[in-house]
Amino acid sequence: MRTLISADNTWALFAILVVIAALAIWMEQKYKWAGKVTGCVIALIGAMILSNIRVIPTDAPAYDFVWSYVVPLAVPLLLFNANVKKIWKESGRVLVIYLISGIGTLVGGIVAFYLLHNQIADLNKIAAMMVGTYTGGSVNLVAMSDAFGASGDMVSSSVVADNLLMALYFFVLIAIPTIEFFLKKFKHPYIDEVEARKASGEGENQAASYWKAKPVALIDIAEALAIAFAIVAISTAIADFFAGLIPTSNFGLALLNGLLGNKYLIMPTLTMLLATIKPEFMGNIGGAQEIGTFLIHIFFAVIGVPASIYLIMTQAPLLLVFCAIIVGMNMIFSFVFGKIFKFNLEEICIASNANVGGPTTAAALAIAKGWQAMVVPALLVGTLGYVIGNYYGIFVGTFLGR
Numbered sequence: 001m002r003t004l005i006s007a008d009n010t011w012a013l014f015a016i017l018v019v020i021a022a023l024a025i026w027m028e029q030k031y032k033w034a035g036k037v038t039g040c041v042i043a044l045i046g047a048m049i050l051s052n053i054r055v056i057p058t059d060a061p062a063y064d065f066v067w068s069y070v071v072p073l074a075v076p077l078l079l080f081n082a083n084v085k086k087i088w089k090e091s092g093r094v095l096v097i098y099l100i101s102g103i104g105t106l107v108g109g110i111v112a113f114y115l116l117h118n119q120i121a122d123l124n125k126i127a128a129m130m131v132g133t134y135t136g137g138s139v140n141l142v143a144m145s146d147a148f149g150a151s152g153d154m155v156s157s158s159v160v161a162d163n164l165l166m167a168l169y170f171f172v173l174i175a176i177p178t179i180e181f182f183l184k185k186f187k188h189p190y191i192d193e194v195e196a197r198k199a200s201g202e203g204e205n206q207a208a209s210y211w212k213a214k215p216v217a218l219i220d221i222a223e224a225l226a227i228a229f230a231i232v233a234i235s236t237a238i239a240d241f242f243a244g245l246i247p248t249s250n251f252g253l254a255l256l257n258g259l260l261g262n263k264y265l266i267m268p269t270l271t272m273l274l275a276t277i278k279p280e281f282m283g284n285i286g287g288a289q290e291i292g293t294f295l296i297h298i299f300f301a302v303i304g305v306p307a308s309i310y311l312i313m314t315q316a317p318l319l320l321v322f323c324a325i326i327v328g329m330n331m332i333f334s335f336v337f338g339k340i341f342k343f344n345l346e347e348i349c350i351a352s353n354a355n356v357g358g359p360t361t362a363a364a365l366a367i368a369k370g371w372q373a374m375v376v377p378a379l380l381v382g383t384l385g386y387v388i389g390n391y392y393g394i395f396v397g398t399f400l401g402r
Helices: 010-030 032-037 039-052 061-077 084-116 123-133 138-147 152-178 180-185 189-198 206-210 218-245 251-260 263-277 279-283 288-304 309-315 317-340 345-357 359-369 372-400
Strands: none
Touching: 010 032, 010 039, 010 061, 010 288, 032 039, 039 152, 039 288, 039 359, 061 218, 061 263, 061 288, 061 359, 084 123, 084 317, 084 345, 084 372, 123 138, 123 152, 123 317, 123 372, 138 152, 138 372, 152 180, 152 288, 152 317, 152 345, 152 359, 189 345, 189 359, 218 251, 218 263, 218 288, 251 263, 263 279, 263 372, 288 359, 317 345, 345 359, 345 372, 359 372
């Protein structure tokens, strides 16, 4: 499919991604309606529109660079103020509802299979990929496609459906904390905290009042980037070392390999250790959160790019229905059992997002909504999903393909 800007025009694509992110942040702080929608969603929609009208391609090396380098760099930058004791307490609750939410994905995959297996060929393979990705992330989809020998066309269609559903569901999760029905049915302490924090900025929207100008020195930028780059490099080396050292011959070792061999678990752990050991130093580095948040906006622009409505509607409309059933079941399990076990609204939204979208999108939701205490729990439980997703996917693919 031809586009105005080719996939190999890396500088032009980076310019578009960065401009989209900048415009999204400007709109978020300029207009109250945009502040409610959030800059992350605006960036996602902007990129989605450009890809669907064929201005930019749906796949390019520039996007891979963002996934491989920009996102990992953003993670430590956003965690310089992590309080490990508070995080441990918060993560414990989020982990429980996250696991419940994941069961919804598992059940949804099985239900969707039996509803549509006569209409879609090799649906057990697609079910394995989708249960994997809607428990962990795209890495699980790739792993399941390899494990079950899915064809290239099958993987391509699945990725398109995955991205489109993830984008649509993110809109839903962004909207839910503003809907009166959910605010009445669930406790929402973090939403109340944000409202209280923003109460003095009546003339501004929440984003504008939160992101007021702060004193940032050159040494702050230097320290923030130096520490972030070092953490990513060290975490990658540690993860690669353990991934090669620990065998995967049984469940226990495979689980350990998946945990210690994943840089997205090592990175927040190292950052939290630094923030706990040297809280005065790490907490006083100006600009770290601002840089990290801007990088996350670039990431959201990339998320919107592959959500090609044209491709999914022409190539695999039933696949979109299949994915919607899985995501819908995840949402039902999350909110019904979240209500039964008295989880708050923010914990449920983050847990469901961590399942469907992975750790980075869950953390981005927390950041976009101003739920700062939920950022690390989102990353931690979402990262665990990278491990659990493979086991859920293999179970579903094997069980349904027997």
